[in-house]
Amino acid sequence: MSTLLWLALPYIALTSFLVGHVWRYRHDQFGWTTRSSQMHESRLLRLGSPLFHFGLLAVIGGHVLGLMVPKSWTEFFGITEGMYHFVSVSAGTLAGTATVAGLAILLYRRFTVPAVRKATTRGDKVMYALLGAAIVTGMVNTVGENLIGGGYDYRSTVSEWFRGLFLFSARPELMADVPLSFQVHNVVVLVLLGIWPYTRLVHVFSAPVGYFVRPYVVYRSRDPQRPDANRYARAWGDQHE
Amino acid sequence: MRVMAQLAMVMNLDKCIGCHTCSVTCKQAWTNRGGVEYAWFNNVETRPGQGYPRQYQDQEKWKGGWALTKRGKLTLRSGSRLRRLLNIFANPDLPAVADYYEPWTYDYQNLLSAPPSDTTPTAKPKSSITGEDTKVTWGANWDDDLGGGPEQIGKDPLLGKLSEQVKLEFEQTFMFYLPRICEHCLNPSCAASCPSGAIYKRAEDGIVLVDQDKCRGWRQCVTGCPYKKIYFNHKTGKAEKCTFCYPRVEVGIPTVCSETCVGRLRYIGVLLYDADKVGEAASVRDEKDLYPAQLGVFLNPHDPRVVAEAERAGISGEWIEAAQNSPVYRLIVDYQLALPLHPEYRTMPMVWYVPPLSPVVDVLSQTGHDGEAVGNLFGAIDALRIPVEYLAELFTAGDVGPVRASLQRLAAMRAHMRKVNLGEDVDDSIAASVRLAPGEIESMYRLLAIAKYEDRYVIPGGATSDAHRLEAIATGCSLDGDGGPGMTAFDVMAEKFQLVDTNGAAPADKSRRINLLDWDGVSTEGMFPTDGNGAAVKGAAVKGAAHEPEAIG
Numbered sequence A: 001m002s003t004l005l006w007l008a009l010p011y012i013a014l015t016s017f018l019v020g021h022v023w024r025y026r027h028d029q030f031g032w033t034t035r036s037s038q039m040h041e042s043r044l045l046r047l048g049s050p051l052f053h054f055g056l057l058a059v060i061g062g063h064v065l066g067l068m069v070p071k072s073w074t075e076f077f078g079i080t081e082g083m084y085h086f087v088s089v090s091a092g093t094l095a096g097t098a099t100v101a102g103l104a105i106l107l108y109r110r111f112t113v114p115a116v117r118k119a120t121t122r123g124d125k126v127m128y129a130l131l132g133a134a135i136v137t138g139m140v141n142t143v144g145e146n147l148i149g150g151g152y153d154y155r156s157t158v159s160e161w162f163r164g165l166f167l168f169s170a171r172p173e174l175m176a177d178v179p180l181s182f183q184v185h186n187v188v189v190l191v192l193l194g195i196w197p198y199t200r201l202v203h204v205f206s207a208p209v210g211y212f213v214r215p216y217v218v219y220r221s222r223d224p225q226r227p228d229a230n231r232y233a234r235a236w237g238d239q240h241e
Numbered sequence B: 001m002r003v004m005a006q007l008a009m010v011m012n013l014d015k016c017i018g019c020h021t022c023s024v025t026c027k028q029a030w031t032n033r034g035g036v037e038y039a040w041f042n043n044v045e046t047r048p049g050q051g052y053p054r055q056y057q058d059q060e061k062w063k064g065g066w067a068l069t070k071r072g073k074l075t076l077r078s079g080s081r082l083r084r085l086l087n088i089f090a091n092p093d094l095p096a097v098a099d100y101y102e103p104w105t106y107d108y109q110n111l112l113s114a115p116p117s118d119t120t121p122t123a124k125p126k127s128s129i130t131g132e133d134t135k136v137t138w139g140a141n142w143d144d145d146l147g148g149g150p151e152q153i154g155k156d157p158l159l160g161k162l163s164e165q166v167k168l169e170f171e172q173t174f175m176f177y178l179p180r181i182c183e184h185c186l187n188p189s190c191a192a193s194c195p196s197g198a199i200y201k202r203a204e205d206g207i208v209l210v211d212q213d214k215c216r217g218w219r220q221c222v223t224g225c226p227y228k229k230i231y232f233n234h235k236t237g238k239a240e241k242c243t244f245c246y247p248r249v250e251v252g253i254p255t256v257c258s259e260t261c262v263g264r265l266r267y268i269g270v271l272l273y274d275a276d277k278v279g280e281a282a283s284v285r286d287e288k289d290l291y292p293a294q295l296g297v298f299l300n301p302h303d304p305r306v307v308a309e310a311e312r313a314g315i316s317g318e319w320i321e322a323a324q325n326s327p328v329y330r331l332i333v334d335y336q337l338a339l340p341l342h343p344e345y346r347t348m349p350m351v352w353y354v355p356p357l358s359p360v361v362d363v364l365s366q367t368g369h370d371g372e373a374v375g376n377l378f379g380a381i382d383a384l385r386i387p388v389e390y391l392a393e394l395f396t397a398g399d400v401g402p403v404r405a406s407l408q409r410l411a412a413m414r415a416h417m418r419k420v421n422l423g424e425d426v427d428d429s430i431a432a433s434v435r436l437a438p439g440e441i442e443s444m445y446r447l448l449a450i451a452k453y454e455d456r457y458v459i460p461g462g463a464t465s466d467a468h469r470l471e472a473i474a475t476g477c478s479l480d481g482d483g484g485p486g487m488t489a490f491d492v493m494a495e496k497f498q499l500v501d502t503n504g505a506a507p508a509d510k511s512r513r514i515n516l517l518d519w520d521g522v523s524t525e526g527m528f529p530t531d532g533n534g535a536a537v538k539g540a541a542v543k544g545a546a547h548e549p550e551a552i553g
């Protein structure tokens, strides 16, 4: 059981995540979109979507720090467990609260605004269920275990296990005695990662950072073999800011 | 000098009868699909009126187009790149479907299935978006022909810009129709606001297109376009827009809206312009200088220096010749009759308009004057401030000079041609009063009034020499192999003309696709896939390669 959950599942999920994205990128460019529903409803979205997204981006940033940066590194810089814990719990609670509030507004909107409800696919519903569960269990961990409960040092178990997966020296036994809420959170997130590439969440991997460096107006040749037809051929002297 | 070619359009507003044929045929060809029920790539709005979407010209509200920074640089009115990316999770300036109108259909089934009763069964309106019962309260043409009266018409954003006194003269109602498509701008703010770089201007003909594969649904372009000519498909989550019917113009035939225009008022032709001058022209300080600045960007195709530069830039002889015979060049540059729509948006629009003289003539006739006497007309153009000031808000950022000059030329043409047609002595001073020779007035008349098909449309063939072969490469669609999840009516439409296998242009792997959209209802030619298409592609541009209809299993 332990092997299945903490060895097989993560590899299946992460493989699906990776391969799925590559497959979808190559075969379904047309389906790669946010599927924005703002044409149907703006007021609630303008409240919920920024709350949710900014909150979640902070949460993801926190996860990268917590899971990928080994404890020895932070200790090297003189950051004590107490300091780390304080920052991670307070920032995590703040970001998590924004995310939950945003998600609540988005979900309320999705199921009460008729046009938005109509535009919700089955895949969306599965994705929302998993995303919601991931965020709620994550909040239980941050607030329940770490803030109210005595605090749990996940960095010497969960994080070690997680990094082990990437070094191909996985130690599923590390997860055996982890509190249940952490276990549930991990399983839910793994399943979410597994279905990620087949949902609208692909939009995350097309975040338009290239916008900052390209010229405003893009020219493209009808003739794909014209030598000067590079992707963002500049056609005229740029007076734009 | 960097010469580029642009396919441009001019519409002669005097002749538009507001029949909406252009809108309907365009819709049939491009947007009769789910997700774009509310979208009209071509729409015809009555002016004065709110337009479609409602009050789209109010850029304080919608933030479309460009603005100048304090340092005189162009920046999108909706904000810097950073500011717009920070707003990406919810776009603060996005029109809702309701700003266009909530599309609806009727429950026709009820007419057939209702049980016998004393009253006639009705077909209730149903929202095309939710499928629920709906109340029809607005449409793409709600204020057509000034419908709704002053209460609706008064919300026209342009009327707010006119002086009080002029607004009071509003009772002397005038109106005309304004058909609108995408402007295929030289400085397109839609493309500039697309975070993914999916909207591009084609280097060969200037047509602005959305790459459906690259669009990620950030819906920033809808805000970016001040003419609100980008439509978000709420089903596919991708932006769509007028394509200038590129599959048609590539083979030298006019767009659907032009082809079917009842008033025969649309002109399509090539303009050569200096790409190096666009940025400078779009950023002149005074908005009233934008129209002359844009005129300054266009190049004279008869100038040998321009021709040499055009050749150097790889523009084919066929295109240069088309530019020399361009009806659009004549109307815009030679006669300076046509004016750009809202140059103050700084996008350098490329669909221009000959302003309508008819509101002036109508008022004259109604008040018992001779609507074709040049003296009366000239006087009326100056006296009737409403039409002229209103037109100036549309076409010249409020500068009445060019509008008056254009209307005076139209008036002179009327007066001069009446004398010619009635066999009276031609009065050369009429032509001279608008700085034209009598011969010029007559050829202007032939272009505007006789308006023969071959004079209205001078469209060169594909911009590349072996367009067919390249076409086949360009449309090699990555979705085919897997049963095509992205295969939509849009793709099928794109194939409708020269990309289907009937003309030997489709790649071999596409030749097995059934094509119902091409069907003319009579023959099965082109409906069924054929074998041996790949061979036809290799054998250069083969028209009518052997295609035996073949049963589909």
Ligand code: HEM
Pocket (backbone or CB within 6 Å): A034, A035, A036, A037, A038, A045, A049, A053, A056, A057, A106, A107, A110, A131, A201, A203, A204, A207, A208, B088, B089, B090, B217, B218
């Ligand atoms: C990194 C940059 C990201 C960008 C630029 C981005 C952008 C967007 C945009 C434009 C929408 C469409 C909103 C609308 O108009 O309806 C959207 C929706 C959504 N995004 Fe993101 N997103 C990002 C990251 C994420 C992440 C990390 C997640 C979650 C794991 C996420 C989950 C969602 C969900 C669930 C929706 C649907 C909201 C709803 O309409 O109910 N996004 N995103």
Ligand code: SF4
Pocket (backbone or CB within 6 Å): B181, B182, B183, B184, B185, B188, B189, B190, B191, B208, B224, B225, B226, B227, B228, B229, B230, B241, B347
């Ligand atoms: S009119 Fe057309 S080309 Fe110009 S900004 Fe709008 S969509 Fe783009």
Ligand code: SF4
Pocket (backbone or CB within 6 Å): B015, B016, B017, B018, B019, B020, B021, B022, B023, B044, B177, B179, B260, B261, B262, B263, B264, B265
């Ligand atoms: S078809 Fe021609 S005449 Fe009729 S509305 Fe359109 S532009 Fe006007």
